[in-house]
Amino acid sequence: MADLSEIMSERRQLINLAYRMLGSLADAEDVVQETYARWYALSRQQQEAIDTPAAWLTTVASRICLDQLKSARARRERYVGEWIPEPLPEDTGIVDPADRITLDESVSMAFLVVLDSMTPAERVAFVLHDVFRYPFDEVGQIVGRSTAACRQLASSARKRVRDAQPPTTPDAARRAGVVREFKQAWEARDIKALVGLLDPETTAVADGGGLVSAAPHPIVGAEEIARYFVDLALRAPDLELVERTVNGQPGLVVQQHGELGAVIAFELAGDRITHLWAVRNPEKLRPWRSA
Numbered sequence: 001m002a003d004l005s006e007i008m009s010e011r012r013q014l015i016n017l018a019y020r021m022l023g024s025l026a027d028a029e030d031v032v033q034e035t036y037a038r039w040y041a042l043s044r045q046q047q048e049a050i051d052t053p054a055a056w057l058t059t060v061a062s063r064i065c066l067d068q069l070k071s072a073r074a075r076r077e078r079y080v081g082e083w084i085p086e087p088l089p090e091d092t093g094i095v096d097p098a099d100r101i102t103l104d105e106s107v108s109m110a111f112l113v114v115l116d117s118m119t120p121a122e123r124v125a126f127v128l129h130d131v132f133r134y135p136f137d138e139v140g141q142i143v144g145r146s147t148a149a150c151r152q153l154a155s156s157a158r159k160r161v162r163d164a165q166p167p168t169t170p171d172a173a174r175r176a177g178v179v180r181e182f183k184q185a186w187e188a189r190d191i192k193a194l195v196g197l198l199d200p201e202t203t204a205v206a207d208g209g210g211l212v213s214a215a216p217h218p219i220v221g222a223e224e225i226a227r228y229f230v231d232l233a234l235r236a237p238d239l240e241l242v243e244r245t246v247n248g249q250p251g252l253v254v255q256q257h258g259e260l261g262a263v264i265a266f267e268l269a270g271d272r273i274t275h276l277w278a279v280r281n282p283e284k285l286r287p288w289r290s291a
Contacts, residue, residue, distance in 0.1 A: 007039065010054050014061045016102050020127045021065040022072075023085030023112045025101070025287055031068070035061040055138075062124055062142045069120035080210025082218065084277045085112040086284040087263045090245040103248035106131045109265035109277050112247070114164045118157050125150045126157035166269030175268055176243070176250040182266075182273065183241045183252055189233050194226035199272040204228070206262075209281030225276070253288065254278075260285055 014035060018028035038060055039047070050056045076083055087109065088101055105111060106127075115123050124143055128134040129150070134142075139150045170178070178197060185193035204225045208214030219225050233239060240255040246265045254262040263285060267275040279285065 007036075007053055007057070010057050011036075012102075013054075014057060017058065017127065017132060018061055018065055019088075019101050020106055020112075020115065020131060021062070021124060022068060023116055024284075025086055025088060026283075027068065031061055031064045034064055058134075059142045062128060066120055066124050066143060069123060073120075080208070081214055081216050082205050082207050083116075084205060084207035084279050084284075085109065085116060087251075087265060087277075087279050087288070088247050089288050090248075103245070105248070107247050108249050108267075109247050110164070110267040110275065111161070113275075113277070114161050117164075118160060119153075121145065122153045122157040122160075125153035126161075129154045130158065166267065166274060168270045170268055170271065172250070174271065175266070178268055178271060178273065179250040179252065179266055180243060183243060186229050186233060187241060189230045191223070191226045191230050194229060195222045197271075197273055198222035198225055199269065199274045202272075202274055202276070204276040204278065206278040207281050207284070209283060211282055212280045214278070214280045260288055263288060 011032060014032045015025075015028050018031040019025055022028055022031070035057055039053070039057065042050075047053075088103065088107065090103065101107060115127070118126065121143060125139050125145075128139045128142060129136060136147045136150045136154070139145075139154075140147045143150065145153070182194065182197050185197060200222050201220065202222050202225055204215070204219040206214035215228070219228055236256055238256055239261070242253040242255065244251055244253045244263075246252075246263055249265065251266060252264040253260065254264065262278050262280045265277045265279075266273055
């Protein structure tokens with residue numbers, strides 16, 4: 001039978017898997033807690049009968065995620081305003097390294113938003129196979145579909161990812177430079193400079209969750225977004241903007257009177273910003289208060 005250290009060593013993998021499937025660290029932690037609860041609810045004989053505990057834990061966690069994704073659609077219909085995945089700081093503020101999320105392209109805000117557009121089965125199959133490299137026969141056993149069906153699900157999900165990718169993506173240094181220029185233009189309330197940094201069809205989305213004020217619908221267009229951000233700065237002249245890593249990418253944290261107000265993630269194509277995601281829902285900013 002697997003000993004405690006072997007079982008608990010899977011925790012980080014499970015947290016990483018569940019976060020990519022659900023887009024929420026809090027939900028991912030709940031999934032992992034439930035997964036371990038189910039393991040320890042087994043009798044000793046049942047545990048001894050499991051040849052590969054790591055595979056058992058992954059299967060259970062993935063099925064819990066699949067169930068949550070199915071019910072999430074109904075919850076989203078009741079959600080106030082726009083829904084954005086929960087942003088992650090570079091350091092999640094979690095003391096235990098086993099709970100830290102590995103920050104890479106598969107947790108960028110842009111990628112998570114695309115994942116959120118998938119059906120639950122597409123998302124689980126894609127994350128298991130394309131992100132974590134599980135073979136399709138194992139994916140099929142986890143999600144209760146045939147191998148061929150899982151191949152089709154992943155193929156459909158892959159197309160969504162390709163269709164959403166910008167034609168050109170700047171390197172990390174240039175991304176950080178554009179975000180810094182956006183910060184400086186916002187601080188200067190310079191509409192012209194902001195427009196110059198935004199793609200004409202840029203979209204800005206804010207998530208307040210009905211708990212704090214936020215734009216109720218996406219704002220589209222460079223000038224509209226620039227004017228909106230300048231108006232925010234004029235109405236709250238004491239805003240402080242801090243450059244931070246958001247889901248592994250250059251982003252901004254907005255503070256007022258020393259209090260965390262928003263976390264902003266960006267997507268760029270070339271030297272222009274194409275998407276901004278501003279998370280204001282305080283329940284989604286929990287990791288940032290301890291980071």
